[in-house]
Amino acid sequence: MTTPVTIIMIEDDEGHARLIERNIRRSGVNNEIIPFSNGTDALAYLFAKDHSGSAHKGQALLILLDLNLPDMTGTEILRQLKESKHFKSTPVVVLTTTDDAQEIKRCYELGCSVYITKPVNYESFANAIRQLGLFFSVIQVPPAAI
Amino acid sequence: MIAASGDVDIHQLRRDLAVTPERRHRRALLQILLLTAAFLVLVAISAASVLLVNKARNDSAWVIHTIEVENQTNALLLELRRAESSARGYLLTAAPEFLNDYRDAAAAIPTEVDKLDSLTVDNPAQRENIDNLRSAIATRLALFEREINAVSHGDLAGATAMVREAATGSTAEAIQKLAEAMLAEENRLFVLRSTNADRTQQLSSTVTITGSGLVVAFAAISIVLLRRSAQARDAAEAALRDANLNLEATVDERTADLREANNEIQRFAYIVSHDLRSPLVNIMGFTSELDELRQDIFKRVAALGRAAAASPEPIATVDAEPALEGEDQRLAQDFSEALSFIKSSIGKMDRLISAILNLTREGRRQFEPVRIDMRQLIETIVSTLAHQAAKAEARIEIGNLPNLTSDRLALEQIFSNLIDNAIKYLKPDIPGIITVKGRTKLGFAVFEVADNGRGIDPKDHQRIFDLFRRAGTQDKPGQGIGLAHVRTLVRRLGGTMSVNSELNSGSSFTITLPLQWTAGNRNEEA
Known part of the structure; x- marks a missing residue:
């Protein structure tokens, strides 16, 4: 627990991103949150120039992933992450509006850690995010491999 | 594209069908006219034939008549010659055989003359000749009589003188001439009448040939017309068949499009x-x-x-x-x-x-037909709604329910929606009674969910099945989705539903579902 966990938030809706950040903060999580509003930017940051992800070696990352992105699907990002040797053990929390059973099944099959449906009702939404924040504050995150 | 071509085909067909009766009518009229004409020609030919045959027979009869007259004339002349020769024989031999012979011939002559007379009543010229002939014959016979008398009285010389006188006399010559004139007259008539008969025969054959030709021509035209109309009908049939095929293809395409x-x-x-x-x-x-x-x-x-x-x-x-x-x-x-x-x-x-x-999620769900124990299904729904029913002081009665093969979840949603609605819209002042019952009818299960609640105004019966529409006093929570959803489900299950209700006198929803529903093409539609 020496390295602080960095939260990578991939969420195309800026309002949602802001609300998520605020509610996570409200639950007392003060870790760095790096927001991305599209898949391309997020992947470029994660895999860096050499496409290996070695730039983040030793960093403890937690990825918050929305499935409906303008440029690619969240499942595609999830697949790439789980196929990469650097990020295959990085926890990925899928946080999306979709509650389609097929989609949920597919995400878990691809190796996501948690799948959360964004409640439409804001109270439940805020509540869910705060609980997620509390969850973040207690879970152990391994550093990116190699 | 395809739709447009389908339209064109249908228009083409319409045009064909529109024109054909008119054309066919005209053709039929022409046929009738042709037949009538042919019939008239036949009648004319028959009449003409009958007339001409009659005329020909007549003409022939006349020809025969002429020959008869000639014959008779010759016969008369023969008798005369016989009388003359037998008279000469008696004169020479005075044998009584000749005398008998002469008597026979002399007796036959007047009858022969009478016969000839009766044969030529139609011809005044011949009558005149016959009259002359008759008197000439009478003179000649009288002469013979005198000769014979002279012989029988032994006056041979007197008789011989009489014969000589007779030979130089004009009577025999006159008879000869008259007979020749008569024969010539009959010959003339014979030529005339046979030409007449020939002409009649020729006319008759000409008429027959022309008429037959006309009839054959009419028949030929008729056949051509018939063949043409048969061809037109074939073409129309082919067009119809094509249009039908096109129509089916178009319907399939439209269904796929829909x-x-x-x-x-x-x-x-x-x-x-x-x-x-x-x-x-x-x-x-x-x-x-x-x-x-x-x-x-x-x-x-x-x-x-x-x-x-x-x-x-x-x-x-x-x-x-x-x-x-x-x-x-x-x-x-x-x-x-x-x-x-x-x-x-x-x-x-x-x-x-x-x-x-x-709703959209429901629409995308694949239905799966399974055997369903309806009583158990309804009882389960009733037990989950027991709390609400108790709160509304409602009693739910379950009658006979036929089992069927259908989608379980869809049926659960249909009946829980209906029973839930029935509980929701009861009248507050009277205890609610909700009945669920069913029966089978011609391969369909008919279910009825009835209540004694507030009822629905008939003018709202259509509206309650529309999405986001509700009827009556809006004092209960809801989005106006339940019945729309129920109807969609019933339709997807190949059934129909209807409502029977009056304000303040309860409602009754009837659902008809196939007893054996198979997830056929209905699933593809969804």
Whole structure:
């Protein structure tokens, strides 16, 4: 627990991103949150120039992933992450509006850690995010491999 | 593209069908005219033939008559010669055989003359000749008589003188001439009459040949017309067959198009409702943020107000709702009111979007036909609704229920919606009785969910099945989705549903479902 966990938030809706950040903060999580509003930017940051992800070696990352992105699907990002040797053990929390059973099944099959449906009702939404924040504050995150 | 070609084919067919009767009518009229003409020609030929045959027979009879007259004339002359020769014989031999012979011939002659006379009654010229001939014969016979008398009295010389006198006399010559004249006259008549008969025969054959030719020509025209109309009919039939095939293909294509459009609408509704949720979360989230901001702002306003009033009173409880006064209080109330309207509207919109999402999700679900014990299914629903029923003081009665093969989840949703509605819209003052019963009819199961509740005005019977529409007093929560959903499900299960109700006298929903539903093409439609 020496390295602080960095939260990578991939969420195309800026309002949602802001609300998520605020509610996570409200639950007392003060870790760095790096927001991305599209898949391309997020992947470029994660895999860096050499496409290996070695730039983040030793960093403890937690990825918050929305499935409906303008440029690619969240499942595609999830697949790439789980196929990469650097990020295959990085926890990925899928946080999306979709509650389609097929989609949920597919995400878990691809190796996501948690799948959360964004409640439409804001109270439940805020509540869910705060609980997620509390969850973040207690879970152990391994550093990116190699 | 394809649709357009289908249209063209149908128009082509219409044109064909529109023109053909007119043409056919004209052709039929022509046929009748031809037949009539042919018939008339036949009648004319027959009549002409009969007339001409008669005339020919007549002509022939006349020809024969002429020959008879000639014969008779010759016979008369022969008898005369016989009388003359037998008279000469007697004169020479005085043998009584000759005398007998002579008597026979002399007796025959007047009858022969009479016969000839009767044969030539039609010809005045011949009559005159016969009259002359008769007198000449009479003279000649009288002469013979005198000769014979002379011989029988032994006056041979006198007889010989008489013969000599007779030979030089004109009587024999006159008879000869008259006979020749008569024969010549008959010859002339014979030539005339046989030419006549020939002409009649020729006319008859000409008429027959011409008539036959005409009839054959008419028949040929008739056959051509018939063949042409048969060809036209064949062409029309072929066009009809093609059009039918095209129509089927067009229907298939349209069905596929409709299915595709339906799927697209489903996808569209799903995506729209899905995408609408994201901004809604934002609106709701930031409204909540605003609400918190409001509390902060009015706290500060209150603090500032008090500071301005130079009140040294310390703010004891920071968290407690600060006391606002006058104008500030009114502002705070307006603010709260505005926020609460926004929140309630968002809540409503949120429920509607969720409902659409659920409907589209239902539409996308694949139905699976299984054998269903209806009684068990209804009992399960009733037990889950028992709490609500108890609260509404309603009793649910389950009658006979036929089992069927259908989709379990869909049936659960159909009946729980209907029973839930029945409980929801009971009359508050009388204890509710809800009955669920069923029967089978011609391969279909007919279910009925009836209540003694508030009922539905007949003018609203259509409306209650529309999405987001409700009827009657709006005193119960709901989005107006239940019945729309139920009807969609019933239709997908190959059934129909109807309502029978009056205001204040309960409602009865009838659902007809196939006993053996197979997930055939209905599933593809969804």
